[in-house]
Amino acid sequence: MRWDNQRVEGNGEQSLFGVSGLIRSVTSPEFAGVTFHEVRARSVLNRVPAASGVPFRWTVNPYRGCSHACRYCFARNTHTYLDLDAGADFDSQVVVKVNAPDVLAAQLRRPGWTREHVAMGTNTDPYQRAEGKYRLMPGIVTALARSGTPFSILTKGTVLTRDLPLLASVSADVPVGLGVSIALLDRELQRGLEPGTPSPQARLELVRRAREAGLPCGVFVAPVLPGLTDSSAALDGLLAAVADAGATGATVIPLHLRPGAREWFGRWLAREHPELVSRYRELYGRGSYVGAGYRRWLAARVAPLLRHHGLAPRSGGQERGVPGDDEADWPRGSVPEGADARAGRKGDQLSLL
Template sequence: MRWNTQSVAEPLSGPDDGTPAQPPLLSLAGALRTVRTPEFQGITFHEVAAKSALNKVPPASSMPFRWTVNPYRGCSHACVYCFARNTHTYLDLDAGLDFDRQLVVKVNVGEVLRSEVSKRSWAREHVALGTNTDPYQRAEGRYALMPGIIRALADSGTPFSILTKGTLLARDVPLLKSAATQVPIGAGISLAVLDPELQAALEPGTPSPAARLRLVSRLREAGLPCGVMAMPILPWLTDSEEHLDALMGSLAQAGATGVTAAALHLRPGTREWFMGWLARTHPRLVGRYRRLYSKGAYAPSEYRAWLGRRVAAAKARHGFGRGFERDEAFAHRDADVVAAGRPAAREPALVPGQDALF
């Protein structure tokens, strides 16, 4: 089990706010205490002392970075499509409600990271944050781990990027501006659904689309580049020309410096949870999804090519180039997108007319 690498170096704990705590309820090496608090109704925090903070990406991975940091395990954003759900089973927890409500918190991650990136052997390679679970989920408001992580990376000369749905990132904009004078940084906002009703059903613990668009603008006003990960695009729900055009128009108006988009993929753990949600909310689509994803986690290449053409056309209509390729996805370089004067975005249509294709 991966969590066997955790150990207690000293008696640590979370915020000293008088919250009643219990002895650890999970059998994790390094477990300190279990916390429940009225401000986070239904959420259980399992505080651990981490032995390491940097995670090395497997060599076979196609990701454009080799190192990540994840201060939290599990995510109260509760996105029904989250690809990381199955990782909770490594903790003998389930990939459904436990992933949303049983959160592991590495309370000493900032200190451990500073020690690791201060070593002479550290090559100051790019570090990506937000690649597994969101570093600015609601728990960050309680534990405030990200400022220590940002300072450790910037002070060591380590470039980094952050991907999040969480508007709590706005708290750290001054810190990010300062870090940007020391190292190259990137900020990315995850936003793929504009319709507020559909978004609330898919991502019940996340800020609204409007709030995330305001965050994009806030980052740009601060002089920071801000790309958007418009992922996942959902077949028959968010892949219509109307929705994609509205999405790209809204992102351009907000000042996004680039957009990358891709179709939903359904890994084990995520697949079961998402399909259960689909059966409850859009039962007429269940058969279509089963056929579309009958051969594995990814949609067929024909669908992905079709979607790619539709996305490219929508991006071009709103001033986004064909760039922002995979190696730039977490660098979020400024694409000189001019957002001023865009027409108001149209309301998205939820069900595209692509039955003849898929």
């Protein structure tokens, strides 16, 4: 990736919207229409609210905003906290915490840290394309491993392939979970829904290479879009490909539409599939989650397919509570096994300010 001929605006300790510590704002021909705002973060280890249903209490997000530009991304509304919009700004105004590895390493050295599971990719993708330039994740992974902290990564980004040797190496010392999100195989539909992401075929190859490296890797078949990707043929084909890639498990999650994503996805749907607008209004008329009837229908359709392809959950269940969907399960391999995410109450004493 070349960043010559880049344009720089601003320098020094300035304020960017709702973020302090701005170093500079950068554009590049490699990312037409995208501006990267490089900041010095004071903290990168984030505490998950106690009421959350997810199976971890800590996250790290080296980026805010995401050039994957997924129409349905549930994290879109978080950009409004920066006085940016949840639509085009989320896709094109990306905040980069350039000192994230060093800040994280310092936080993990504090006496109060109890080495609980840290999740990455729960808000924006740590392996979006800019990671190829900024290379923040190797330092983050190394800091977590050296501190003895188990961690998980959820991504659509094939930049992760670069770090497979590192991840395989540290997995001998700490539990590691990997998850890859693949919503569909239809390339034309994928280009419209996820215009900044690698192809589904490239992500399947990422799963295959992770497994060849000896790492666990679960797949999130998410989101399933009513009337677009929920046919038996579409789901069967995708799950067959996931199994062929060697995934350790899979979970199937229907689309949910939180504020921000709801409006942005709705515009796309009205433009590309106006015949489905009334159905979506009916399915999502009561809130962000699809109605219980559809969830039961989808679960009944998917269960025999998961069994057929050897991807059904193991007896004893799986971790429940995926970011954006408290009722969904994490696929086997995507959460570090043996990591007690809720243990170590002394961690509550850690100041993150």
